[in-house]
Amino acid sequence: MPIVLFRVDERLIHGQVVVGWGGPLHADRIVVADDEIAASPWEQELYCLGVPPEIDAVFVTVDEARRRISEWKGGRRVIVLVRDVATARRVAEGGALAGEEVNLGGIHHAEGRTRVLPYLHLGPGDGDALREIAASGAEVSARDLPATRKVMLDELLAGG
Template sequence: MTKIVLARVDDRLIHGQVMTAWIQYTGGNHIVIVDDVTAQDDFTKQIMQMAVPAGIKLDIYNVQEAPQKINANQTDKLIILAKTPQVFLQLIQAQVVLPGVIIGGMGANKGRQKVYKNIFMNAAEKQAVQAIGAQGVEVKVQVIPDEKALSIEKVDLN
């Protein structure tokens, strides 16, 4: 069975925080980025690969191919990263079993409203988070592992 140790929404994908704190916290040894734009951008993929510590695998898939690739992995401890909660909803709908979804970094941009501290979402993202919860998958806000996780139910998504 596929071992997913972290499913995290972070619009920065790979950055120092993910590389250090979350890998240590989860014991993950294989990062899977699910993002259509990144999967088609060879330059960005090279940059992402350079940011990954030695000994950690990296794969970057588009949303369509990701479910099969994730479910086929029976050996690694996967850290799945996506820029939006919609990606995780699509994975769930494609029969990827997630242990939960952590909302980490969703910065301010046009159309997004502040929902909690430095977490911003637009209407579609809020709907996706609610739909993930409706599928029985726990959603929490947690920027860093040392921070106490906050159930998304305690965040104002209206």
């Protein structure tokens, strides 16, 4: 099976991902690609509290994620989560996400970010990074839940 969801969501593992996406996509593994969390067993334990027992949770560095993307494209139904656009760009280096869909799902308001959608606020440089991801062969779009309308990258960046 392919990766069923590659999502940029600053909250990483939470109800919307586990229930809203994981259920309909029948995910059986969630991979969090985050250098800090990969080095922090206690944070991993906290995130695992929100994961049902039938779903494995794996925490890896960003470099490891980039190396293992092709492995995750086969076998299990995997959701890959990253915290921000810069991390997604790092994973996509070298075409690692070519043929995959990158979902922008939860980047909230913060200083210096501009509201693009109610659940998506992009900061300086995010537009260029998203264009790089798309140029590497990935489809980039935003959607907070599977039943909502998918907003493609060109529409997201039309104002900027």
